[in-house]
Amino acid sequence: MIGLEHYLVLTGILFSIGIVGVIRRTNLLMLFFSTEILLNAVNIGFAAVSKYYGDLNGQIFSFFIIAIAASEVAVGLGLLVLWYKKEGTIDLTSLQMMKG
Amino acid sequence: MYEIIAFYTFSALVIGLFGIVVLSKNALYSMTALAGGMVFISGFFFILDAEFLGVVQIVVYTGAIMALYAFGMMFFDTTRDVKEDIRCKKIFYTLSILSAVLVLIVLSAPIFSANIEAIYPTLEGVGNVQTIGLLLFTKYLVAFELAAIMLLVAMIAGIVLVGKKLDAQSDDLEVAKELK
Amino acid sequence: MEKYLYIALFAPLVGSLFVALFASRPKMLFTGILASAFIGISMIASFVLLFHVYNHEPLHVEMMDWISAGNIDIPFGFIVDEVSVIMMVTVTLVSTVVHVYSIGYMDHDKSFNRFFTYLSAFVFSMLILVMSDNFVGLFIGWEGVGLCSWMLIGFWYHKHSASWAANEAFIMNRIADLGMLMGLFLIYWNVGSLQYSDVFEAVKTLNPALVGTIGVLLFIGAMGKSAQFPLHTWLADAMEGPTPVSALIHAATMVTAGVYLVIRCGEIYTIIPQVGFGIACLGAFVAVFAASMALVNNDLKRIIAYSTLSQLGYMFVAGGLGAYWIALFHLMTHAFFKSLLFLGAGNVMHAMHDELNIKKMGGLYGSMKATAILMSVASVALAGIYPFAGFFSKDKILEVAFNEGAYFLWFALFIGAGLTAFYSFRLVMLVFFGEKKYGHELHPHEAQPFVIYALMPLGLLAAISGFFEHSFREFTTRLLSDYGVHLEHHIEVILIASTLGIAISGIAFAIYMYGKRGGFSACWEKSFGYKVLSNQYYIPKLYEMVIIKPFGVASEFMWKKIDVKIVDFTVDLIARVLYASGEKSRKMQSGNLSDMLRWMIVGIVILLALAIFYRPMV
Numbered sequence: 097m098i099g100l101e102h103y104l105v106l107t108g109i110l111f112s113i114g115i116v117g118v119i120r121r122t123n124l125l126m127l128f129f130s131t132e133i134l135l136n137a138v139n140i141g142f143a144a145v146s147k148y149y150g151d152l153n154g155q156i157f158s159f160f161i162i163a164i165a166a167s168e169v170a171v172g173l174g175l176l177v178l179w180y181k182k183e184g185t186i187d188l189t190s191l192q193m194m195k196g
Numbered sequence: 197m198y199e200i201i202a203f204y205t206f207s208a209l210v211i212g213l214f215g216i217v218v219l220s221k222n223a224l225y226s227m228t229a230l231a232g233g234m235v236f237i238s239g240f241f242f243i244l245d246a247e248f249l250g251v252v253q254i255v256v257y258t259g260a261i262m263a264l265y266a267f268g269m270m271f272f273d274t275t276r277d278v279k280e281d282i283r284c285k286k287i288f289y290t291l292s293i294l295s296a297v298l299v300l301i302v303l304s305a306p307i308f309s310a311n312i313e314a315i316y317p318t319l320e321g322v323g324n325v326q327t328i329g330l331l332l333f334t335k336y337l338v339a340f341e342l343a344a345i346m347l348l349v350a351m352i353a354g355i356v357l358v359g360k361k362l363d364a365q366s367d368d369l370e371v372a373k374e375l376k
Numbered sequence: 377m378e379k380y381l382y383i384a385l386f387a388p389l390v391g392s393l394f395v396a397l398f399a400s401r402p403k404m405l406f407t408g409i410l411a412s413a414f415i416g417i418s419m420i421a422s423f424v425l426l427f428h429v430y431n432h433e434p435l436h437v438e439m440m441d442w443i444s445a446g447n448i449d450i451p452f453g454f455i456v457d458e459v460s461v462i463m464m465v466t467v468t469l470v471s472t473v474v475h476v477y478s479i480g481y482m483d484h485d486k487s488f489n490r491f492f493t494y495l496s497a498f499v500f501s502m503l504i505l506v507m508s509d510n511f512v513g514l515f516i517g518w519e520g521v522g523l524c525s526w527m528l529i530g531f532w533y534h535k536h537s538a539s540w541a542a543n544e545a546f547i548m549n550r551i552a553d554l555g556m557l558m559g560l561f562l563i564y565w566n567v568g569s570l571q572y573s574d575v576f577e578a579v580k581t582l583n584p585a586l587v588g589t590i591g592v593l594l595f596i597g598a599m600g601k602s603a604q605f606p607l608h609t610w611l612a613d614a615m616e617g618p619t620p621v622s623a624l625i626h627a628a629t630m631v632t633a634g635v636y637l638v639i640r641c642g643e644i645y646t647i648i649p650q651v652g653f654g655i656a657c658l659g660a661f662v663a664v665f666a667a668s669m670a671l672v673n674n675d676l677k678r679i680i681a682y683s684t685l686s687q688l689g690y691m692f693v694a695g696g697l698g699a700y701w702i703a704l705f706h707l708m709t710h711a712f713f714k715s716l717l718f719l720g721a722g723n724v725m726h727a728m729h730d731e732l733n734i735k736k737m738g739g740l741y742g743s744m745k746a747t748a749i750l751m752s753v754a755s756v757a758l759a760g761i762y763p764f765a766g767f768f769s770k771d772k773i774l775e776v777a778f779n780e781g782a783y784f785l786w787f788a789l790f791i792g793a794g795l796t797a798f799y800s801f802r803l804v805m806l807v808f809f810g811e812k813k814y815g816h817e818l819h820p821h822e823a824q825p826f827v828i829y830a831l832m833p834l835g836l837l838a839a840i841s842g843f844f845e846h847s848f849r850e851f852t853t854r855l856l857s858d859y860g861v862h863l864e865h866h867i868e869v870i871l872i873a874s875t876l877g878i879a880i881s882g883i884a885f886a887i888y889m890y891g892k893r894g895g896f897s898a899c900w901e902k903s904f905g906y907k908v909l910s911n912q913y914y915i916p917k918l919y920e921m922v923i924i925k926p927f928g929v930a931s932e933f934m935w936k937k938i939d940v941k942i943v944d945f946t947v948d949l950i951a952r953v954l955y956a957s958g959e960k961s962r963k964m965q966s967g968n969l970s971d972m973l974r975w976m977i978v979g980i981v982i983l984l985a986l987a988i989f990y991r992p993m994v
Binding site for chain 1: 199200203207210211214215217218219223226227230233234237240241243244245246248249252253256257260261264265268269271272288291292295296299300302303324327328331332336339343346347349350351353354355356357358360
C-alpha cells in the first residue's frame with residue numbers, strides 16, 4: 097500500500113525540481129515551464145491529502161490551481177510575444193530596466 | 197500491487213521528464229517533456245480516485261496549455277539551443293540543495309494532527325465527478341464564477357497582447373500628442 | 377432650579393465662544409456688549425440661586441458621567457451650596473462690572489474682541505472651579521483659570537516684559553499645582569473617591585499624619601494660586617496685564633481660589649489644627665511682609681498688588697485658624713473694594729497715558745473727582761475704617777487671632793493694619809492730592825460716564841457690604857463650622873478701638889506726610905531699609921541667583937553634553953545605520969530578473985526554515 101508520505105515526498109522532489117528550474121533558467125519560456133512544474137507538484141500533494149483524509153477540499157483547490165495556471169499562461173505568453181516582437185529576444189538578461 | 201507498480205513507474209517517469217524540462221538546452225525538447233510529464237501526473241490523479249481532476253489535467257494542461265505553448269513557440273526561434281550560462285554557481289547549488297532539503301523535510305515530516313475531520317467527506321456510492329460538481333456549485337460557487345471571469349479576462353488579455361501591432365503603440369502616442 | 381445653575385455656568389462659555397469667532401477681527405463694539413450681557417445673565421442666575429439656597433436647600437446636580445474607568449468614577453457634577461453660591465455671586469458680580477468697564481478701558485485696543493474672549497473664558501473656568509462637586513472638577517477649573525491668567529497677563533504679548541510675566545506666573549503655578557496634584561493622588565489612594573462628600577466623610581477615620589500630608593500638599597497648591605510666600609513674586613509681575621485683568625483675576629477672583637480651597641477643605645483642616653496654625657502663621661507673615669513692600673513702591677498697580685497679597689495673608693490667617701466663614705467674608709468684601717481700587721487705578725492710568733509712577737502724578741482730584749471719590753472709598757474700606765466693609769471683615773480676623781491666644785499673630789496683623797492704612801493713603805495722597813508733578817502737555821480727563829456708573833455698584837458694596845455680616849454668618853455657617861469669638865466685652869471693645877486707632881493714625885500720618893510736608897526727605901530713600909523694601913527684600917534677585925542661574929547652567933549642560941552627545945547621537949546613529957545598510961543593499965537591485973528570482977528563493981528558504989524550526993508557544 098502506498099502511504100501518504102510517498103506522495104508528499106514525490107511532491108517535494110517535483111517542487112525542488114521546479115525551484116532548480118526557476119533559479120537556473122534565464123530563458124523566459126523555460127522559466128514558465130518551471131512554474132508549471134511547481135504548480136503541478138502542489139496539485140499532486142493536494143490530491144493525495146484529499147484522498148487520505150477523505151476530504152474533497154483538496155481536489156477543489158487543485159482544480160482552481162489549474163484554472164489559475166491556465167490564465168497565467170494565456171497572459172504570460174501574450175506578454176512574452178509582445179516582448180519578443182519588441183526586442184527580438186526572450187532572454188531574462190534583456191529585462192534590465194528595473195535597476196535600483 | 198498494481199497501485200504500487202503504477203506509482204513507482206509514474207514517479208520515475210515524471211521525475212525524469214521534469215528533469216529534462218529543467219535541464220535541457222533545447223526548448224522543443226523541454227516542452228515535449230513537459231507535456232509528457234503532465235499526462236503522467238494525471239495518472240496519479242486516477243490512482244488517487246480523483247477522476248475529475250485527472251480528466252481536467254489532461255484536457256487543460258496537455259490540451260490547452262501545451263497547445264498554447266506550442267503556438268507561442270512558433271513566434272520564437274526554437275531550433276537554436278538556448279544559451280544559458282549560470283552565474284555564481286556556488287549560490288545556485290547551495291540554494292537548490294537547501295530548498296530541496298527543506299521542502300522535503302517539511303513534506304515528509306510526520307503530520308501532527310492526524311485526526312483531521314473531513315469537512316466535505318467523499319460520499320460512498322456517489323461518483324467523484326458528482327461530488328465535485330455538488331461542491332463546486334454550492335459552497336464554491338462564487339469562487340467558481342470568479343475563476344470563470346478570470347479565465348475570460350486572461351483570454352481577452354492574451355488575444356489583445358498578441359494581436360497588438362507594435363507600431364500601433366507609437367500611433368497611439370502620436371494621437372495623444374495631437375490631442376494635447 | 378437646575379436650569380439656573382446651567383445658565384449661570386454656561387452663559388460665560390457661550391459668550392466666550394461666540395466672541396471667539398471674531399477674535400482676530402478688528403474691534404467690534406458688539407462683542408464687548410454681548411460678552412458683558414452673557415456675564416450679566418450669569419450674574420442674575422447666580423442671584424436667583426443665592427435666594428434659592430437661602431430660602432430652600434443647596435442644589436446638587438450631576439450633568440453626566442465624565443470619567444468612568446476601572447475604579448475611578450467621576451461624574452460631571454456641580455454643587456451650589458452656601459459656599460459656592462457666595463463665590464458665584466462674588467465672581468459674577470465683579471466680572472460683570474469688569475466686563476462693562478473693559479468696554480471703556482480697552483476702547484482703543486486693536487485686540488478688543490480677543491480680550492473679551494479670554495475674559496469670559498476665565499469667568500467660565502472660575503465658575504467650574506467653585507461649582508464642581510469633586511476635586512477633579514476643581515482641578516480642571518484651577519488649571520483653566522491658570523491658563524486664562526497666562527493668556528491675559530501676556531495679552532500684550534509683543535511686550536517682552538508681559539510675556540515674561542505671563543510665563544513666570546504660569547510656571548510658578550505649575551510648581552504649586554504639582555503639590556496640589558500629589559495631594560489629590562494621595563486622597564484618591566486612601567479614600568478611593570474624589571467627591572467632596574466622600575472625602576470629607578473618609579478623612580475623619582484616616583491616620584492624622586496622612587491627613588496632615590494631604591493638607592500640606594493641597595495648601596501648596598493654594599500657595600501658588602494665592603501667591604503666598606515663597607511663590608509670591610509672580611503676582612506683582614502679573615501687573616503687566618491690562619488693568620481690568622488685574623482687577624478681576626489678580627485681586628478679586630483667581631488669587632482667592634487658594635482661600636476658597638482652604639475653606640472648602642475646612643473639614644480636612646479641622647482635623648489637623650497644627651497645619652492650620654502653620655497656614656495662619658504664613659498668612660500673618662505675608663500680611664506684614666507684603667504690606668511693607670507696598671510702603672515704598674512707586675508703581676501704582678504694584679502697590680495694589682502687594683496690598684492684595686497682604687489681604688490674602690489675612691484671609692489665610694482666618695482660614696488657618698478655623699474661622700472659615702470669616703475668611704470667606706473677607707474674601708467677598710475684599711473682592712469688592714480691591715477690584716474697585718484696581719479699576720480706579722485703571723482710570724488714572726488712562727488719564728495719565730499709561731504712566732504708573734505715582735511720584736509723577738498728584739493733584740488729579742481736580743480733573744477726576746468721581747474716580748478719586750471711588751478710590752478713596754475703596755482705600756478707606758481697605759484700611760478698615762467703620763462703617764466700611766473692610767472694618768467688619770478685617771477686624772473679625774484680628775479678633776480671631778486674639779481669641780485663639782496667638783498674640784504674636786494678632787500683633788503682626790495689627791501692625792499690618794497700620795501699614796495698610798498708611799500705604800493706601802500714601803497712594804491716594806500722591807495720586808489725587810498734593811501738587812501736580814506731571815508735564816503740562818498732559819491733560820488728564822475723567823473716564824467715560826458709563827465706566828463710572830459701572831463702578832458705582834462696587835463702590836456701594838465696598839461701603840455697605842459689611843452690614844451683612846450677621847446674615848452672612850447665619851447663611852454660611854449652615855455648611856461651614858461656626859466660629860464664635862468668645863472674648864469679654866471690654867477686651868473686644870479695646871481691640872476694636874486699638875485697631876481702628878492704628879488704622880486712623882496710619883491714615884493721618886500718610887495725610888500729614890504727603891499732604892502737608894510733601895513726602896519724606898530724600899535721605900530716607902538712601903537708607904538701607906528703604907532699599908531692601910523697594911527691591912522686594914531682594915527675593916527676585918535671590919531667586920535669580922539661586923534657582924534661575926543654576927537651572928540655566930544645568931540646562932546648558934544637559935543640552936550640550938547629554939542631549940547633543942548622547943540622545944541626538946543615538947538618533948543619528950540609527951539613521952546612519954539605516955542609511956548605510958540601504959546604500960549597501962542597493963546593490964541587490966541589479967535589475968536582473970534572474971537575481972531577483974534567486975532572492976525570492978532565498979526568502980522561501982528562510983520561510984521554510986522558520987516553518988521547521990520555529991515552534992510557537994503552545
